[in-house]
Amino acid sequence: MVRNLLAGAYAGKLAAVNPGYSDVEGVPCFATLSELSFQPEQVIFAVADTRIEAAIEDAIRAGMRSCVIYSALVLENDTAPPLVERVRRRLTAAGVLACGGNGMGYYNFIHGIHACGFDTRQHRGSGNVVLLSQSGAGMSGILDVEERLDFSLAVSPGQELTVSLEDYLDYALDQPETRVVGTFLETSRAPGRFIAALEKARRRRIPVVAVKTGRTPMSRELARSHSGALSGTDSVYDALFEKFGVYRAHDMDDMVTALIMHAQPHPVGPGGLVTLHDSGGERQLLIDLAEAAQVPLTALAPQSISALEALLDPGLPAVNPLDAWSAGGPEYHKIMKECFAVLLRDPGAALGAVVHDRGPGGSLYPIYLDYLWCGHKASGKPVFLVAATQGVGADPQVLESTRAGLPVMDGVSAFLRGVKAVLDYRDFLLLPDPEPPLPLGGRARQWQQRLASGATPDELEAMKCLADFGIPVVAMRRCSNEDEVLSAAEELGYPVVLKTAQAGMLHKSDVDGVRIRISNSQALCDAYADLAHRLGAHVTVSVYVPDPAVEMFLGMRSDAQFGPVVIMGFGGIHAEVLGDTVCLLPPFDADTAARLLNRLRLRPLLEGVRGAPAVDVTGFCRVAAAFSQLAVALGEVVQELDINPVRVRPDGCQAVDALIIPRRNTGAATPEPE
Incomplete structure (x- = not known):
């Protein structure tokens, strides 16, 4: 924990509290909080649940304004109210902002605060991606591993004792660094504030990507036991996300892909996807996958087709997606590069990708990156290098190209879902308020x-x-006897519908209480006699809407x-x-x-x-x-x-x-x- 704080280069005062040490990693250590020479703005608790209440009281007396709690706040043989509720009430009464419990803390890269007690990778500093995860592992599993993303803020809010995910989201949307927000969501504990934050994101044109658990009964039940969260109705979350343009990711890989594609700096204009291939078979596969993913593939304009025909070897069709590899030869790199530029310059191209296979050990062929640069320079449009399969190994060019604004992606299906996400958000922004x-x-x-x-x-x-x-x-009439039924039918005109209107019969078809297309008085009398005998005298007569x-x-x-x-x-x-x-x-x-x-x-x-x-x-x-x-x-x-x-x-x-x-x-x- 102290090493993380030091790695963040936080500019304020740091002190450790533990009677067993004089310093920790060079940070002075005190026996108690009362010995500090300054009032702590934030206290990070790394103590057992049996000691947490006493430690919180000491910190409140010392002037603590905010805190981080890692532990689960669960005691064996606890009393009512349980520990988590006692801690929540005490912190609320004291006006303390709390991250946790049962969380992994947070990283505020803008201000250099790495308030997390777990190992992490070396971070470059503040980026433009926000990650808010109600799963602690959901935060660390992305933050610690995915170097193609540079974060400005990452939070594991845990039990959200006094500060909710909605509060962090609202804060993040006010930061000028924020370009895209990813959330791992079990539930919204403050639905009204969640809606308000999503509306703020819509107004500020900041995309939100969400992994939402709770599609199945078992998942919903385990969410309750994990963090006390009631997952909510899944279809309602779909409706909420639809209204505010939130992309619901299938899984964490899907979320990472969407975050990378939203974080790249080049705007996505009108049109669809263009792709360059060196394999006819992989080109056909992408076409099938794009249709399944509902990703539009650009139909090339006549001038683009003519330009490609002038470049391609005989026998290669000038279409998108384009397989520009034929017999190879000394000019094939030049041909591929110029073909990609033609594809990107097409007025119907919103973004483009070079789809390829990685080399031995997961290496990238530099020439493919050259195709990217050529296409982007010719058009200014977003471009991506996409491996046809999930690669193994590492190549430093992946990070170099991604950080330069030309992302390198793995897996065609994952990439296409990312394309769908950015195109859908582009279209969402065009909708009226x-x-x-x-x-x-x-x-x-x-x-x-x-x-x-x-x-x-x-x-x-x-x-x-x-x-x-x-x-x-x-038109409908309420009736209670045969004469009223016949009179109503004469007034409304045949054919009519007869339905039971007995109190308590909410679903009339379930009790065989509906007769439709009644075309004459005798049929109406017969139908009424049956309903009145079985279900009661009260009925309605209404106009039949014909086929x-x-x-x-x-x-x-x-x-x-x-x-x-x-x-x-x-x-x-x-x-x-x-x-x-x-x-x-x-x-x-x-x-x-x-x-x-x-x-x-x-x-x-x-x-x-x-x-x-x-x-x-x-x-x-x-x-x-x-x-x-x-x-x-x-x-x-x-x-x-x-x-x-x-x-x-x-x-x-x-x-x-x-x-x-x-x-x-x-x-x-x-x-x-x-």
Whole structure:
């Protein structure tokens, strides 16, 4: 620990406290904190949990303002409240900023503070990458090994006793050195501050790359035992990351790749990827992998094709990706270099890569680096040297080239995921600002008051709520006897839909409580007699929305961490069986709904298949946007709200079924908003 502090060349005062030594690595050592000649701004505790409370009290008396705690704060046969909670309360009461416990400390390279008690590599000084990791090994496993990254700040916040990951993120975004932030995330302990920090990152155009654990039940449970973190709902984190342009990395390798590519200094412009190869087979493989990774490969402009044809040996097609190796010969280096420059100068090229195989022992052939320099000099665009496989061994040229702004990467698949990350972030920055919540009108406030009672509205009332928020709904009537049913059908016009409206029957199809496409009075009387006999006299009669139509689903859930979230997808059995849905944080606009809708597997159904006409996708997306405003307005009083389905026709769409479950499903009914 002391060696790390000395290696950081911290300019302030250092002192060690241990009665067994007079100095540690030349730093004066004192028996107790009270013997110090200065007030410590920060105390780093490397003591056993059995002694930590007494040590903290000594430090508070000495004037400690902040601290680092490495130990797990767990005692055998502990009393209630447990040690970790006692320490949290004491530090909070004293106003002490604490990194830890059960963490590995931090590195502030800007100010030369290496407050970590574990071995590390030699660092060059402050860089432009921030790493915030709720896994201690997640921090050290990258910081200590990945020399292609130069960090400005790295933190293992551990149990986040008084300072959370959100606080570190907010601080890092204010530092001028910060170009990109990587996070290893188990959970957000302060969701509101996390959202605020991600919004700050969006405004300041600083990309955030996240590894988020908790996709599986076992992972979520182990997160709780590891650091006391509740991992949260995985799909909601996906929605959060989508809203703020956060790249969710598959694993730590993926995160490192994205950090390297974001940290390089050259801006990524419009267009796709161009690549130069010396192998036709590896070129074909990259094409397959790029399609799987959804990475656009640039279609070359006519002038680029002509320039390449003038350079290439006969038989080599002038296409991107380009295999420029043929018979070799004395001119092949010149040909490869000039071909790469042509690729990069193409107006559709955003970035480029030379894809190659490393030499014996993991060495780099210098000529490939020459291709990089030539391509970058010709275009000013980002370029990368990519080994077709993960290499072994080390070559000093890897660091030299990467630190010069031309990164060297290993593995085509990892590289392509990095390309996807930087291109997606480029496109994210072109989007308009997030949709703001609309001001609450009188009707919205009435619905807030109505639903705050906790009484579950029936379907007719739920449909009225949707209509008050601008969502088109089918005409519907509430009936309690056969005469009312027949009268409603005559008023609305056949065909009609008949549904049970007995109290407590939230999912009508589960009790065979729905009859559709009823086309005459006799069929209606027969259907009503059956429902009344089995389920009760109360029913609704509504207009049937005829085919051709596609059934869609809109739902709202109240998430324990992030509040209301919207689920959008294909309705009916598609929602229940296939789960072809996406999750979004409200509010959002119709364009956002359309963009997310395109990710669904069944999306082609909306364009018409097997002779069916295309339906009104634009209209549905407007409805989804209106629904998102409803979700925000009623999110504090509603636990669940479903429209299943919204029937989308070529000439519009309508909600035909709605369910609202208030947060507290108790209490007497209150009058509907007028």
